[in-house]
Amino acid sequence: MPSLQIGRKEIPYELRRSATASERRITITLGHVEVLALSTDDDGDIAGFLERKRQWVFDTVREMERITAHRHAVPRFITGSKIPYRGRRMPLTVRRTDAERIAIAYRNGFTIDLPHWAAKDADHLVASELKHWLKTRARRDVNEIAADFGSRFGLVSRSIRAADFTTGWGSCGPAGNILINWHLIFAPRKVLEYVVAHELAHLRYRSHGPEFWQFLGWLSPDYTEAKAWLESHQARLSADFLE
Numbered sequence: 001m002p003s004l005q006i007g008r009k010e011i012p013y014e015l016r017r018s019a020t021a022s023e024r025r026i027t028i029t030l031g032h033v034e035v036l037a038l039s040t041d042d043d044g045d046i047a048g049f050l051e052r053k054r055q056w057v058f059d060t061v062r063e064m065e066r067i068t069a070h071r072h073a074v075p076r077f078i079t080g081s082k083i084p085y086r087g088r089r090m091p092l093t094v095r096r097t098d099a100e101r102i103a104i105a106y107r108n109g110f111t112i113d114l115p116h117w118a119a120k121d122a123d124h125l126v127a128s129e130l131k132h133w134l135k136t137r138a139r140r141d142v143n144e145i146a147a148d149f150g151s152r153f154g155l156v157s158r159s160i161r162a163a164d165f166t167t168g169w170g171s172c173g174p175a176g177n178i179l180i181n182w183h184l185i186f187a188p189r190k191v192l193e194y195v196v197a198h199e200l201a202h203l204r205y206r207s208h209g210p211e212f213w214q215f216l217g218w219l220s221p222d223y224t225e226a227k228a229w230l231e232s233h234q235a236r237l238s239a240d241f242l243e
Contacts, residue, residue, distance in 0.1 A: 001013070001014065002015055004033075004050055004054060004057060006054055006055075006057070006058040007058075009058065009061075011033055011057060011058070011061055012033070013026075013033035013034065013035050014032070014033065014034045014035070015035050015037060015046070016034060016035070016036050016037070017036075017037050017038070017039050017041070018036055018037070018038065018039060019039040021036055021037075021038060023038075024036060024037055024038060024041070024046075024049050025097060025098060025099065026053055026056075026057060026097060026098045027095050027096070027097050027113065028057065028060050028061060028064065028095060028096040028097070029064075029079060029093060029094075029095045029096075030064050030079055033057065033061065035049075035050065037049070053098055056098060056116055060096045060116075064096070076123065076127075077092065077094065077122075077123050077126035077127050077130065078092070078094055078123070078126075079092065079093050079094050079095075080092070083110055083130060084186040084237075085106075085110075085134070085185065085186065086185065086186070086187070086188055086189055087186075087187055087188030087189075087191070090106075090108070090109045090110060091109040091110070092109065092110045092111075092112070092126075092130075093109065093110070093111045093112070094112050094114060094122070094126060095111065095112070095113050095114065096113075096114050096116070097113045097114065097115060097116070098115075098116050099113060099115050099116070100115055100116075100117075101115055102114060102115055102125065102129055104129055104130070104133050106133075110130065110133075112126055112129060112130070114126070134182070134185050134186075135162065135182045135185075137185055138162040138180075138182040138183075138184065138185040138192075139161060139162040139182070141162075141185065141189070141192060142160060142161065142162045142180045142192070142196060143160065145192065145193050145196045146160045146178075146196055146200065149196065149197060149200050149219065153200075153219060155200040155201075155203055155204070155219075157172070157176050157177065157178045157199075157200065157203060158175055158176035158177050159176075159177045159178065160177075160178040160179075160180065160196075160199075161178075161179060161180070162179075162180050162181070162182040162184075163179045163180070163181070163182060164181075164182065165179070165181040165183070168181065169181045169184060169195045169230065169234075170195045170196070170198060170199040171199065172199040172200075172202035172203065176203055178196075178199045178200070179199075180192075180195060180196060180199065181195075183237055184237075186237050187229070187230065187233065187237060188226075188229065190222070190225070190226045190229075191226045191229055191230050193220065193226070194220055194223045194226035194227060194230070195230070197216060197219045197220040197223065198216060198223070200219070201215050201216045201219060
């Protein structure tokens with residue numbers, strides 16, 4: 001494996017070439033440095049690129065080693081953290097890159113690429129980016145679920161959106177405007193479907209009388225399981241992320 005010599009420190013790195021990449025890139029995770037080069041790069045191009053980035057690589061690797069050495073005092077949003085999502089706790093990987101913009105991706109876990117300028121207050125930046133991503137996903141899920149119920153049962157609200165709630169999980173206003181608590185992104189999807197169905201049922205029956213529950217059972221036959229899950233988990237549903 002090639003390495004980058006910086007003073008007395010030798011930093012091994014994995015070199016990967018790409019025919020589709022438009023620019024060279026360095027990605028750093030704990031214990032691993034990857035250098036993405038263009039397929040047309042020769043040894044001189046790569047050496048020159050690494051020379052320009054050597055101080056940043058050194059500083060970033062050293063900072064990650066410092067965090068690991070003091071793991072009892074590390075922030076919560078680091079590689080190895082678990083992020084609640086759809087009823088599960090998914091792993092988080094935070095990587096440092098030489099890019100200009102922060103990027104987040106999800107595939108069996110969250111991966112966040114932090115740009116070179118995000119050396120300070122990284123925990124806050126990661127938390128903010130995750131919150132934005134989760135709220136966006138909640139809005140998408142809510143609209144997908146509502147559209148499905150609308151096509152199957154003809155229940156169409158005046159508007160429906162995911163929002164911040166002080167208390168409660170959803171509401172249906174007199175004019176048919178529905179709000180759904182975005183924190184339900186932390187619950188299994190079946191729970192979110194139950195809350196959306198619950199509020200859509202209020203378009204037909206405003207109160208929680210026997211007719212309402214009968215109608216809800218028609219919309220969502222297994223709603224009692226989702227309702228029970230929410231009642232037993234609601235106190236801690238988003239606490240692990242938000243505290």
